[in-house]
Amino acid sequence: MSNVLSLTTFLPILGVLLLLFIPKDSKGVLRNVTLAVTLVTFLVSLTILSGFQTNAEFQFIENMPWIAAGPFVMRYNIGIDGISLWLVILTTFIMPIAVLSTYTAVEEKVKEYMICLLLLETGMLGAFISLDLFLFYIFWEVMLIPMYFMIGIWGGKNKIYAAVKFFIYTMVGSLLMLVALIFLYFKGLEAGITDFGLLQFFSLKLDMATQIWLFLAFAFAFAIKVPMFPLHTWLPDAHTEAPTAGSVILAAVLLKMGTYGYVRFAIPLFPDAAHKFAPMIATLAVIGIIYAALVAMVQEDVKKLVAYSSVAHLGFVMLGVFAFNVEGISGGMLQMLNHGVSTGALFLIVGFIYERRHTRLITDFGGLSKQMPVFATIFMIVTFSSIGLPGTNGFVGEFLILIGAFESQLRWWTVIATSGVILSAVYMLWVFQRVMFGELDNPKNQKLADLNVREIAIMVPLIVMIFFMGLYPKPFIDRMDPAIRKLAAQVRVTSVNAQVLPVETPAGTPALEIPSGHPGMSTPSSPSSDKAVNPHETK
Amino acid sequence: METLFFAIVSLVAIISAILVITCKNPINSALSLIMTFFCLATYYVMLDAPFMAAVQVMVYAGAIMVLIVFTIMLLNIRVNATQKHSHRILLGSIIGFFTLINTIVLLVKSQAAKPVGPFTGDMIRNIGHSELIGREMFTTFLLPFEITSILLLVAIVGSVILAKKNI
């Protein structure tokens, strides 16, 4: 089973081949086959999980020659560590759910839709497992195309606009990344690397100016994908127009590409530049959190609201990642998974009522609790998961992010970001109240059917994950921990700010020196590892 | 003798080529084109390539032209001599003329390379052109040859689909 990773990645492609032989009119067969393929992929991916050794090294490595054109040597070089492991599992976990959600939602061009879904899965998995920069880029672009079609063909009223916006936004970023990639490669060639293999670049010493430019290019590409304020405006449109499964995948996995890109590429490749820009990116992240929450509050369309809540959640992830310590990055990684589960679930929920009523305007609903008790319960659980109630998954990630960021130089950012938890409660509960509570006064809502077995079956795994990850996140954290420790050390050690102390060093400054009555938070009394940055960066 | 023959063939070829583009009736154009193809076949013979000549006659003058003539007859296009696009003809002629000038000047400026290959006229005549071509084709160029078959398959499928009644 040494190539189980490749198997997982390309099983969906085999599924596409299978689908090609099924006539397009037999929709049921098409759906079931797709579901079976995604389920098998999920099962296969579980063997990765069981075979995963908890250490910081890359595992399941496959390294084969692929393209060698002059100085350009690209290899089929894949492998996972604790960071990508869970994202792979998340992807394979979400896909069957997404497929199952399309059983009644998509009636036209079912075959093409299913093919798009499967291609998308391969693209996403490939991007997560690539250890070759160029291979990563290829998969990165592969994801884009099926998503574009999913929005553009099966979308809502304004689908073309949304699809093109999505495409162009992402394309601008990825082209910039490509340029940076090639530039980086030439820099690497001078330093003696032999191919696009990611691991070789980690030991590359780049001067600050180069790092800054390359980091900016990478960061821009990933920031669009995250999406970070102010590059987020494609997301609400894309989400609103995309079909349910598209939204689910977009939110659950595609957005993680951006944050994953930071964790895997932008930060470890250019640690000094990352340190330099951390306050800036944290500022954008915090603005994103507050901004998206405020905007979400006044949305009239449920789906748009959820889309904006995504922006806020991803802002938290960015804040955690740029804390550069183990807690922050672990929190960020967990929050990626959490966001995948709970926002995915939210989109499914919006999809359920959209299928029934063909509207997503909040004002069209009200009092659904009475008619749809099961739905109400599930919606409520997911809402609270999204708010980050302790005991659900959302809390663990958010908490680790905040505590990690608070420990680092980003203390004041954290304080502002924490106020985002208030706002998230406001907008989520407000929409919940307007949709579910109150009088059931709209006659169209009075005949709504509660969730059927299939819909419940879709939601149950997500609900289970919400509680499991909230109450016992240890298996998740444990497996990613070594890799994150390694990453944190990598970022720290290569930093040009040489006055870094190891984390174990206790501070000698006596506590009582902090002036009384003054919030002694702004001036750290001792340079501990995480806040050892240029003085002018500390606010 | 050979030069004279070459000149005559050239004359016929060029005149029939001009007829191809000047005839109003496509059928006439097609027949002129067949004439040109025959002339080219003659050239091939003169160039010690009898196999090429045979193929030229069979494929071009035979198969392709038959196809074209059939199509013309099938569609039964009326010849309408109206609508003279004089500026188009003028522009086209100028461009064609410059194409000719370009190539001729290129010819004059350049110098013929020295023969480098192993095949001399005597050799071809002794062993036989077909055999040499065949040997080359099925050894060095085997893969392209096989791939060509796929191209033909695609073309067959494509033309059937296109010509089907309900597109």
Place this chain on the structure above:
Amino acid sequence: MFDNVWLIPLFPLIGFLINGFFGKKIKNEAVIGGIGTLMIFMSFIVSCGILLQMIGLPPEQRVFEKVLFPWIHSGNFKADMAFLVDPLSAVMIMVVTGVGSLIHLYSIGYMHGEEGFYRFFAYLNLFCMSMLLLVLGNNMLVMFIGWEGVGLCSYLLIGYYFHKKSAGDAAKKAFVMNRVGDFGFLIGLFTLYWWFGSNHNIWTINFTEIKAASHLLPYGGVVTVATLCFFVGATGKSAQIPLFTWLPDAMEGPTPVSALIHAATMVTAGVYMIGRMSFVFIKSPETMMVIAVVGAATAIFAATIGTAQNDIKRVLAYSTVSQLGFMFLAMGVGAFTAGIFHLMTHAFFKACLFLGSGSVIHSMHHALHKIHSHDDAQDMRNMGGLRSAMPITFITFLVSTIAISGIPGFSGFFSKDEILWQAFANPYHGGLNIVLWGVGALAACFTAFYMFRLVFMTFFGECRINAKAKSYLHESPLVITIPLMVLGFLAAVGGYIGLPKLIGDMFGGIPNYFEHWLEPVFALANQYSAQYAHHGAHPSHAFEWSLMGLSVVIALIGIGIAFTMYVQNKDLPGKFTATFPALHRAVYNKWYIDELYDFIFVNPCKAFGQFLWKGFDVIVVDGVVNGVANVVMGFSGIFRYIQSGYIYNYAFSMALGVVAILGYYIFK
């Protein structure tokens, strides 16, 4: 027994799961209610076992920690799912499970025939579980689960009648305001964690470890910041100024919920939290002063509002806010024991009052329903003279009212008087002491006034509802009255475990059991406080006696005014209102605090959100994006005319290009 502490939250959880998943199928109310009540009662039994075992141990051994499973371990950060049993949490679990069991029992009767009966019991069990987690957590994060969990249950139960818009609004308001508090709690937690970690390399949020390291904390400074943040958390949960407005609205929930959550247990979480971290709070004189001031201010502020409300539950709600103010006052003056003591007695008498009011409402509702009247069953102006119809309710209600008013001999007297005395005599706040005492005493006067106003309006005088409906008024069934009687009894005698030393000495040296019990918990805090306490003159016993007498007199004055206004001279209130219309309107409308918050926070937030969306997102960001797109489209709009669609045009340009380029190279 200590090892089985995990059973305490487990039982309610089981109850929640059974009722939550299968309640709808069970249908039988007795079974559902029985399961719910039984589960919490089992917890009560386990709690009793723990308490008994603890009593048997010497005071210094009364601490026990139990780690269930590791929860979040990442980097330096470590939080286990673990419980801490000490005298303080023992008191709390006894209160929660004890009062909880009674209220569960009561609910079987009160909620009879309600749609979603099973849902109610599931939520109630879930609440008990969360509350028990809150009081049992051995680190701040487990406490925080409970902290948010009770907030969630409060949300669910306030919004129990979800088809009513007001209920939904109230639920949301409660949750959001609690969230504001949680924000403070989190920041406080971060600050403390960060400070210990970065300065002393102690990365912990565990209470025991913080306690052990608390000597490292400075006085003031960072501790002030952290504790103020924690206090913000406490104000949210415990409905103090400025975050108190949710509690009166929370009365939209069923009455047992008001009794359990919004009187006896959840709202006291803030007090408990300060008690739990007394050794941190005491290190910041500034925070202590803020707590005392806020507590006193809330006590008087809410009490004034309580005097003008007509809804029976709202009066009680403001009373709760006011009494919580007393508890915070106690905490703020370093009288932790008194605060917790008042917490306990308050749980008894306020639960009894709420349940009593529930009994009244139940009966009124029933009567009004019979005559198809749509009058408000909770409006005191519709009540009156219920004394005869509902004797048990009346007696228990009266006992509790006397207790809350601070009449000697009843539980409220002991705890409230202790607080007032400590407010006066505490060695921390210097000249502020008199003010604190004065405000507290005035609030006590108001308390006596509005509580007896309530009693007089409800149980005395003429019945103001339709005579026909009157005949339907009747005493509630046993399942409702038994909890009332038990709680009434506790409200009467519960104070005797914490007799003030003064009175205890008089009766031959009966010790203050309660104080001794909690001593190991607060010993450290008292030790730290010695650092900055003013060692002024200790008031004499005679002075203490006179203050005690004064507070009794004040209470009696309040009762007297109520008696004059609502029994003897019934047109007085009307005259009073006519004389000071503006004042009455302001008090009746709760000093317009809600409107103020709407004006300052809610509306600007919404408007700002609208602006950001329509103004920034759509116009600026998308404007730039679409602007770029439009420029490109504009150019292409010009260039596209080159695409005539005619083949010869393309062929011409292509051939021309080829010829030109070739020509360039050939003639070059």
Place this chain on the structure above:
Amino acid sequence: MENLNGYLVVSAILFAIGTIGVLTRKNAIVIFMCIELMLNAVNLTFVAFSRHLGHFDGQIFVLFIMTVAAAEAAVGLALMIAFYKNKESISVDDVNMMKW
């Protein structure tokens, strides 16, 4: 092979004539034939050079061109038939669906 230049000149003339035909005629079939003419002109060059250099690569290439031409003829004519069915004409002036 002494007469290489003669073949090349003839080839150039034929190619030029083909170009003029493609650019001036409207009948799609005639244009198609002109393209064939241009292809043949190139073929002639190939064969001439092949003979001159004593290498068979050029002739092999011609064979491939012929194959492609055959395929092209099949598809192209099918296209024309299809087009004629729709438009009742095969004049290229009637084809402007790709207009802006």
